[in-house]
Amino acid sequence: MHSRIVPRLVAALMVAGVSTSFLHASDAAMLRLLRILRDRGSITAQEYDELKVAADEDSKSAVPTASSGNPGGAGVVEGSKPAASGGAPVAAPAGHASLSQEVKAPEKAAPRAPKWYDKISFRSYTQFRYNAVLDDAGPGLNVPNDRSVSPSESFMIRRARLILSGDVTDHLYVYLQPDFNASPSDGQYSVQLRDVYADVSFDPDKEYRVRLGQSKVPYGFVNMQSSQNRAPMERADAINSAVEGERDIGAFFYWAPEEVRERFKHLVASGLKGSGDYGVAGLGVYSGQGLNRSDRNGELHAVGRLSYPFQLPDKQILELGVQAYTGRFVVGTDSIADPANPAASVKPSARADGIADERIGVSAIWYPQPFGFEAEWNVGRGPQLSSDFRRIESESLQGGYLQLNYRQESSLGTWFPFVRYQRYDGGRKFATNAPDSTVEELDFGIEWSPWKEVEISIAYTHTFHRTNTRTAPYADASGSDRIGFQVQWNY
Secondary structure, three states, rough: OOHHHHHHHHHHHHHHHHHHHHHHHHHHHHHHHHHHHHHOOOOOOHHHHHHHHHHHHHHHHHOOOOHHHHHHHOOOOEEEOOOOOOOOOOEOOOOOOHHHHHHHOOOOOOOOEEEEEEHOOEEEEEEEEEEEEEOOOOOOOOOOOOOOOOOOEEEEEEEEEEEEEEEEEOEEEEEEEEEEEOOOOOOOOOOEEEEEEEEEEEEOOOOOEEEEEEEEEOOHHHHOOOOOOOOOOOOOOOHHHHHHHOOEEEEEEEEEHHHHHHHHHHHHHHHOOOOOOOOEEEEEOOOOOOOOOOOOOOOEEEEEEEEEEEEEEOOOOEEEEEEEEEEEOOOOOEEEEEOOEEEEEEEEOOOOEEEEEEEEEEEEEEEEOOOOEEEEEEEEEEEEEEOOOOOEEEEEEEEEEEEEEEOOOOOOOEEEEEEEEEEEEOOOOOOOOOOOEEEEEEEEEEEEEEEEOOEEEEEEEEEEEEEEEOOOOEEEEEEEEEEEEEEEEEE
């Protein structure tokens, strides 16, 4: 009983005490207060209506303003009762403060300082692929970079990448990329770590930075270029064979002026299929054994790369680069049939501390506006199985690719036709026993993007020669043809 009487008395006193200052308060605030009391049961609906009527009547008989007969009221303070004409204002009685003093608008909370995780961005892309081998003369066609090239394969998720990245502070950038559909050699799908690294910058413009962790090794334009941006479905063997998987664990220093970093960014964002920002100069050391593999000899590979995108007067961009690496690679070995006596087996011998592995290459990219080309070539030496299958030694290698392309935007989307020729002669060090490999192929294809988030590709490939480096006796497939279809969605 008492709990209901007291709030009602308070409400009545409020109406009686503030009626003279109601004009100076917020009508909406008073009505809201009365509604709250009614809704909580402190006053009845009838009492609410009576109080509202009383407040409305007091409001009509409120004190006149200066413009309505109170010339001395210009200085009246809100919450005080006016005195006689021209007199000083009289303070409101104690306990009868104005509603504007009793009901104050809530103060806005100070904005929350951004946390490091507020600066992390998320993006992804997925590649859905189908390959058909039209004819396959000789041994089975084996493409190390694309397991979907097989008469026994059909539909395949080639890549399913999720990328988290961002500048968490002014001097720290982080990048994490797993692949949710990696294809290990046993043919099963698995989740695989592709990138996990941090860029530590030494200046506000991030022109000087060190990259630590597992990331791409700065060797070759096509290796630096993301599979999300590349027109051909896979990289050329001659360059990719240097670092299959393109990544390794290491420490790399990159430098590029701010305006050139912006140019690298533009070449990707504008759809010109740039490689990304790996600096004008890049130097580093890395384990040398490849993606997600531990070191096996305690000796680091060293790599260096120079690449500059020249802005020409006609807004065309020509990027020229040179790169090189050196180290010792430990080859995995296993018993294979002896070519001199197929009934017997032999296990090749190799130095336990690794075999000399070094290359130097050049790159030239004329970005498609609308015509363009890419050309890369490298020479060097690396692990290679001898012809008698008894030892693995460092032998010479060479190869590269030439690609012509065209970019056209229309009302139906963006079209990107291309033709690519590639050749490689040398050992495939990442394969068991590092067999001698010959690759010579010609690709024709077109990529169509009806919308930025969807890309549809078709490519026809004629294989002049390709060594099956998976199975001894490592014979060549010749005169093979295949066709590939791919849909990629970006989000």
